Amino acid sequence: MPRWLRLSLLIASSVTLALVAAALVAVHVLLQPERITAMLQSQARAAGLELSLSSPATPALFPRPALELEGITLNAQGASMPILLAARGSLALPWRTLFRGETIISQMQIDSPRVDLDALQSWFADLPSGPNAAPTSIPSIDAGVHITRGTLVRGNQLLLSDVDLLTGRLAAEHVFALTASAKDSQGTPTQLRLTLTPRIKGQALQLDNIALQLSHSNTLTLHLLGDARWRGAADASAHLAGKLDHADSGEYTMAIELTPADESNPLMLALKLDGPDNHADLRLPPLTLASWWGQLDHDEGPRLAVPPGSGHAEIAKLDLGDISIEGLSIQAGNDVPAPASTAATPAPAKNTPAKPATTRKSP
Numbered sequence: 499m500p501r502w503l504r505l506s507l508l509i510a511s512s513v514t515l516a517l518v519a520a521a522l523v524a525v526h527v528l529l530q531p532e533r534i535t536a537m538l539q540s541q542a543r544a545a546g547l548e549l550s551l552s553s554p555a556t557p558a559l560f561p562r563p564a565l566e567l568e569g570i571t572l573n574a575q576g577a578s579m580p581i582l583l584a585a586r587g588s589l590a591l592p593w594r595t596l597f598r599g600e601t602i603i604s605q606m607q608i609d610s611p612r613v614d615l616d617a618l619q620s621w622f623a624d625l626p627s628g629p630n631a632a633p634t635s636i637p638s639i640d641a642g643v644h645i646t647r648g649t650l651v652r653g654n655q656l657l658l659s660d661v662d663l664l665t666g667r668l669a670a671e672h673v674f675a676l677t678a679s680a681k682d683s684q685g686t687p688t689q690l691r692l693t694l695t696p697r698i699k700g701q702a703l704q705l706d707n708i709a710l711q712l713s714h715s716n717t718l719t720l721h722l723l724g725d726a727r728w729r730g731a732a733d734a735s736a737h738l739a740g741k742l743d744h745a746d747s748g749e750y751t752m753a754i755e756l757t758p759a760d761e762s763n764p765l766m767l768a769l770k771l772d773g774p775d776n777h778a779d780l781r782l783p784p785l786t787l788a789s790w791w792g793q794l795d796h797d798e799g800p801r802l803a804v805p806p807g808s809g810h811a812e813i814a815k816l817d818l819g820d821i822s823i824e825g826l827s828i829q830a831g832n833d834v835p836a837p838a839s840t841a842a843t844p845a846p847a848k849n850t851p852a853k854p855a856t857t858r859k860s861p
Contacts, residue, residue: 574621625731732759780809
């Protein structure tokens with residue numbers, strides 16, 4: 499190779515390396531990962547959360563500007579049990595961030611997150627309520643959120659695995675779409691699709707035109723429509739109604755009403771279900787309902803008890819994983835409504851325990 503050619507290649511390589519180094523420095527200066535990380539941590543603290551990373555965020559330029567996050571931990575302030583643990587994540591940023599200094603996230607990606615339901619419920623229950631605690635703005639994410647290989651647990655109990663979640667654009671007054679898939683503890687697939695329009699109205703987060711579709715395996719499909727409002731912590735209300743289709747037992751009408759907590763009553767969920775062989779009219783505190791539900795599939799065997807709340811239910815058959823319950827009848831509370839299939843009768847004066855039900859554990 500001629501000496502002049504070797505010299506030209508050496509000069510070109512040096513210039514290229516210098517330009518790459520300058521670009522990396524410029525990207526670090528322009529993206530200001532410390533500023534964006536501090537912004538995320540500030541937003542988390544405003545919600546009563548602590549966000550920490552195992553190492554400082556790393557800027558990237560190709561294929562688009564982004565911040566790479568390692569060792570993500572999210573927990574309630576003062577709590578030792580993390581709500582979320584993730585190996586890594588990425589914040590994709592628009593190109594205009596490099597030149598205008600805007601803190602706008604194009605897409606948030608989280609890989610292999612582990613979410614603990616108990617820690618999440620504990621944080622939610624401790625949130626302050628009232629208009630001053632309601633969100634005042636909706637964060638903007640141009641291209642939404644993408645979560646891959648996630649898990650949902652309660653302590654050491656696996657609830658969902660292989661969670662994959664993808665959302666569209668998140669912005670006020672804009673239709674927000676979410677699709678998710680997962681497998682339960684028995685490996686049965688579940689799919690969810692949700693659309694709604696978020697907005698801030700009257701010092702509250704308003705969710706309008708909610709359309710929810712949930713399918714479990716090939717046997718159960720749920721369709722609900724409605725609206726919801728949140729003013730902080732347990733000050734939440736919602737109304738959803740629709741149909742539940744079960745391949746083995748038929749079609750049911752279903753309605754869900756969420757009543758906000760006040761000085762003397764907790765957040766309450768009213769559930770009405772009417773269809774062949776199964777009828778329910780229940781009022782349940784949702785923050786303690788998950789704990790009761792978990793006892794039905796306890797590691798040491800099902801622990802049957804009247805669910806927290808009041809109402810009436812007649813369930814011909816209920817399958818919960820490898821637990822099957824038959825002939826379940828529940829009457830609870832001081833104001834028990836009549837079964838949907840019979841005429842109204844006077845309410846009992848005190849709680850009535852559940853009638854004996856046949857339970858069996860599938861092989």
